Amino acid sequence: MSSKVIPLMDRRQTLAIPALPPQAPVRGAALHDSRGRPLRDLRISVTDRCNFRCVYCMPREAFGKDHAFLPHHALLSFEEITRVARIAADHGVEKIRLTGGEPLLRKNIEVLIGMLAGLRRPDGQPLDLTLTTNGSLLARKAVALKAAGLRRVTVSLDALDDACFRRMNDADHSVADVLAGIEAAQAAGLAPVKINMVVKRGTNDDQILPLARFFRGSGHILRFIEYMDVGSTNGWRMDEVLPSATVIARIHAEMPLVAVPSSHQGEVAQRWRYADGSGEIGVISSVTQAFCGSCTRARLSTEGKLYTCLFASAGHDLRALLRGDASDERLATMLAGIWQGRTDRYSEIRGAAGSTDERIEMSYIGG
Numbered sequence: 001m002s003s004k005v006i007p008l009m010d011r012r013q014t015l016a017i018p019a020l021p022p023q024a025p026v027r028g029a030a031l032h033d034s035r036g037r038p039l040r041d042l043r044i045s046v047t048d049r050c051n052f053r054c055v056y057c058m059p060r061e062a063f064g065k066d067h068a069f070l071p072h073h074a075l076l077s078f079e080e081i082t083r084v085a086r087i088a089a090d091h092g093v094e095k096i097r098l099t100g101g102e103p104l105l106r107k108n109i110e111v112l113i114g115m116l117a118g119l120r121r122p123d124g125q126p127l128d129l130t131l132t133t134n135g136s137l138l139a140r141k142a143v144a145l146k147a148a149g150l151r152r153v154t155v156s157l158d159a160l161d162d163a164c165f166r167r168m169n170d171a172d173h174s175v176a177d178v179l180a181g182i183e184a185a186q187a188a189g190l191a192p193v194k195i196n197m198v199v200k201r202g203t204n205d206d207q208i209l210p211l212a213r214f215f216r217g218s219g220h221i222l223r224f225i226e227y228m229d230v231g232s233t234n235g236w237r238m239d240e241v242l243p244s245a246t247v248i249a250r251i252h253a254e255m256p257l258v259a260v261p262s263s264h265q266g267e268v269a270q271r272w273r274y275a276d277g278s279g280e281i282g283v284i285s286s287v288t289q290a291f292c293g294s295c296t297r298a299r300l301s302t303e304g305k306l307y308t309c310l311f312a313s314a315g316h317d318l319r320a321l322l323r324g325d326a327s328d329e330r331l332a333t334m335l336a337g338i339w340q341g342r343t344d345r346y347s348e349i350r351g352a353a354g355s356t357d358e359r360i361e362m363s364y365i366g367g
């Protein structure tokens with residue numbers, strides 16, 4: 001094993017409170033940012049800890065035994081998370097994804113799911129409540145998650161070959177555990193299960209076809225994600241990105257594909273179906289085909305900072321307001337001010353003048 005130590009810069013800075021609108025936003029009125037994009041999705045990181053050390057996300061050299069994770073009192077409580085989610089739902093958020101770190105490591109996560117499942121949008125509809133997990137604890141938690149009100153799960157799986165998978169997660173977790181989690185999720189009704197494979201050229205791209213063959217006809221939706229330059233510890237290089245177009249070409253050569261039109265604004269995956277009707281796959285091309293123009297996502301970090309972009313270098317401290325005496329109206333005004341002032345489009349301007357190299361780690365902000 002390498003003894004190289006990658007210094008982890010603390011980029012968790014706080015942004016100043018933005019200029020606030022003169023009045024609190026009206027419940028039910030959508031918020032739009034400076035580029036006309038509505039606020040629709042909220043991703044909530046419930047822990048910065050993880051039992052994996054994926055080479056592209058939490059490399060062991062940076063997240064070793066001495067790494068200082070957040071203390072419990074720094075995390076937003078379930079009540080605080082639910083309050084932010086309720087106010088966000090009042091102002092256009094339709095979908096919530098729980099993430100991390102590994103969200104299933106957060107104690108009593110099903111209690112939080114139950115609280116979020118009880119929220120209603122202004123039209124009376126429940127939120128679309130999902131969760132992204134590495135799958136290692138899913139087999140034992142799937143039934144409880146479904147019973148609490150979770151609708152679907154996305155499971156990350158970067159290889160079908162066990163040796164390759166262990167090299168990717170660098171924590172000795174087996175493919176069999178994750179496959180058992182996927183089957184348990186399907187059986188519990190958390191379906192269709194989406195499966196995310198991060199493709200790193202030269203590391204696991206030989207697993208594209210084995211995974212495609214394995215999940216074809218299963219009813220699960222396999223999605224290939226371009227390796228992204230999130231954070232500053234993964235040593236990202238453009239030549240390790242395999243463009244989604246190449247992924248599609250490789251699969252199409254063996255199993256013919258037909259493009260599927262996108263079903264809604266802000267859909268991050270480009271969808272394809274097998275020509276013989278044996279299922280659907282997707283590609284998420286955040287590097288080669290930026291989708292900032294339709295990005296409707298805000299992210300709430302584990303300690304309550306609101307980020308308007310995955311590649312932001314700083315967030316707005318909502319926890320200070322939640323733990324102060326801020327009213328719901330004040331929080332809604334704050335949310336409106338943050339979203340309306342949003343200009344982010346990092347993937348569109350990656351590498352150009354004005355783009356930043358100071359990026360928050362994905363395990364902290366949530367994927």
Ligand code: SAM
Nearest residue numbers: 056057100101102132133134156196227228367
């Ligand atoms: N631990 C959970 C998991 O792995 O599914 C949830 C958190 S993880 C940060 C969320 C998603 O981000 C996963 O699908 C993961 O593969 C993806 N991800 C992490 N680092 C990435 C990178 N550098 N490029 C592309 N995707 C990445």
Ligand code: SF4
Nearest residue numbers: 050052054057101134
């Ligand atoms: Fe953990 Fe998920 Fe990051 Fe892998 S991608 S290290 S499982 S948070």
Ligand code: SF4
Nearest residue numbers: 292295309310346347
């Ligand atoms: Fe959205 Fe930022 Fe990603 Fe663009 S780079 S799609 S604005 S999260």
